[in-house]
Amino acid sequence: MSPRARPAPAPVRVGLIGFGTIGTGVVKVLRAHRAEIARRVGRPIEIAAIADLDLTTDRGVPPAPARLTRDAQSLIDDPELAIVIELIGGYEPARRLVLAAIAAGKDVVTANKALLAVHGEEIVAAAEQRGVRLGFEASVGGGIPILRTLKEGLAGDRTVAVHGIVNGTCNHILTTMTREGRPFADVLADAQRLGLAEADPSTDVDGIDSAHKLALLTTLAFGVAPRFKDIPTEGIRHVDAVDIAFARELGYTIKLLAIAKDEGDGIEARVHPTMIPNGHLLADVGGNFNAIFVRGVALGPTMYYGQGAGSMPTATAVVADLIAAARDRAIGAAVRVPPWGVPQAQLRRATIRPLAALESEYYLRFMALDRPGVLARIAGVLGGHDISIASVIQRERHARGPVPIVIRTHRALERNVGRALAAIDRLPVVRGRPVSIRIEERLE
């Protein structure tokens, strides 16, 4: 695309470890946009070597001219490669390979949220020590450039809250349940058939993947270092179609949200099904899309929306990190922005507040026998635990079996809600386990 012929500068050579879904996308994107990328960087970016255990499956794109090998270590040992991409996922051998690549002085780009959420401190320490870049844009929000935004775009503000829909599988399942009124297990089975959910879906549907991403978002948004295992995490297995229907009646949509708030004296970070007001932009984020809603002190709310997964969208985030590293290298620059946005030693220490100390509005549903005075007894227990009622739905009357009593509370303490539900569960007229879902009213 250059207007005049000039000697082509040497390409930036990259090694790719993991030639799966995203890796294939990376090879495709780099080839399809080779000229545009060379215009941006000043030289082409080229995958020179690919390591994968499977050398035979047809990925729809030939590895050549890249050298294809089963030996990932050979990429790390190759002095021609400036950057190594890790896309094998999981903890090991990803951790070992990333650390080895850093030790060899290579910039590393990865999409591995689990690795960074759990071993981020060790890996970032190594990268800072060695003076190499560590890019992990693809680990959160797929192709949405949310990490770069937190580190650079919003660097002038102080971010105080993040509400994210960061797992496309869960959002697809909840959107479908909402639209079609079908139960979780059915919709999950369909999603598995369609390739939208894994055969073992627990990392997604139990909220673990969202918690991994939330750990990273929390660090980048607030400049703190939370411990991943301190993040309270609930998935969507227990979301019942009946609660989705009541939510709609009350003006809410149920989403699996990853929520982080900087309260000054403590950090709130949690993943759970959440009712959010219809009319809020997050409530309209459907299907397998992701969105991250960010509140800053000076900026107010901003939102970032896009495809949170998939081969090509995620590949664009990997390639954006490659371009950033290659742009730095083109001018011989040192590391400009540390992996967490601030040097790791400068992260504030902060503990995540225990969930028991959370204050929130709650949606509660009890299945109770349809007898006079039942609501009064439930309300009495709630009142006795300092929980005040905002509204009640008790529609079916004169039924034989238990009927639902739905209560929306005002702001209450999670600890009190837990105790009240346990007490209500012991009432003889109440059948089945009480259901509680947190409501997030103050999203704007």
Place this chain on the structure above:
Amino acid sequence: MSPRARPAPAPVRVGLIGFGTIGTGVVKVLRAHRAEIARRVGRPIEIAAIADLDLTTDRGVPPAPARLTRDAQSLIDDPELAIVIELIGGYEPARRLVLAAIAAGKDVVTANKALLAVHGEEIVAAAEQRGVRLGFEASVGGGIPILRTLKEGLAGDRTVAVHGIVNGTCNHILTTMTREGRPFADVLADAQRLGLAEADPSTDVDGIDSAHKLALLTTLAFGVAPRFKDIPTEGIRHVDAVDIAFARELGYTIKLLAIAKDEGDGIEARVHPTMIPNGHLLADVGGNFNAIFVRGVALGPTMYYGQGAGSMPTATAVVADLIAAARDRAIGAAVRVPPWGVPQAQLRRATIRPLAALESEYYLRFMALDRPGVLARIAGVLGGHDISIASVIQRERHARGPVPIVIRTHRALERNVGRALAAIDRLPVVRGRPVSIRIEERLE
């Protein structure tokens, strides 16, 4: 916030030209977030001098310790200042001062979309030549980091379409007209009283501000250099409450959209009131908020939402540019990303397609006498111009005066629509000027 005491590094000294709404916000943000910014940059950023013609008005934040002067040139001549912020707006003396600051070897940060849309080529040439940074994140989308996103976050993809709500005043007016069913003039007068519209609102309501921003978005998104004066621009003065109501009935919301598409063989860029399907995220962007919806080849759709104006939000974008420049300077780096994302000499030449060649769906409204055969005559003219009808609303019957006939067309050529409307306007049964509003169906 540093865990250990260490000698404080010298601050990055900045000169601010223009101590108005945004300038005041910049001073506030830099002071409020001084410690956080120092953690990010490795040293504080400090406004050392401020130039404004008005030295007396109380801005709610004292200029001191910055030196306050009426002499902008003295900031450019001050060798202590590494970066100059231009926030006076307009063409002159902004252009002269920005060029002088560049010539003096200073990085420049500006929010001046008009200057860059019209004189961008000259200014970027000067900045590239002198090897200084030119940041203008604040010029589009207020605090939304959309320019940085196009230059860096989406650098791995090829962007093919941008649909932006980029003028908060127009979006506020249209949102209020939609919600309250009131006419444009009324709502504008209210907005002026509330400070949401200027005393002379023409830059906003005539779409000029949106066109300035679209010129910049088009360059950054596609790597092309459109000529600002080639961008067809229509404002919202002629949007009638009755068309907003019919739009709703047809399932659309009217927004002032800035639209750019890279069609390969040509660029489409235009600003005009547009009907977009309800249910699309852009349709829900209310009040004075902005949002930019971007489509990439590999990434698919992404959206960026936030406050497009206002002192503090816009100030955060200015400060993000300051941080980026200061981060570069901290490691002594050369310019890493050129102002347009690619070197100006590498921008593709592309002309903006004439509007007459546009293909779009159209909303048409005619006021016609309520006589038999009127619709047939109108339909006949449309058909004769190769315009096919998707739906018709003709509700009031047996009226005395003219009644509205509303037609939604299938995809048609703008040139044909113009000719058909002129022909229909000449029909004796048609009263008043026909109304046409473009519909943007293919937003996903």
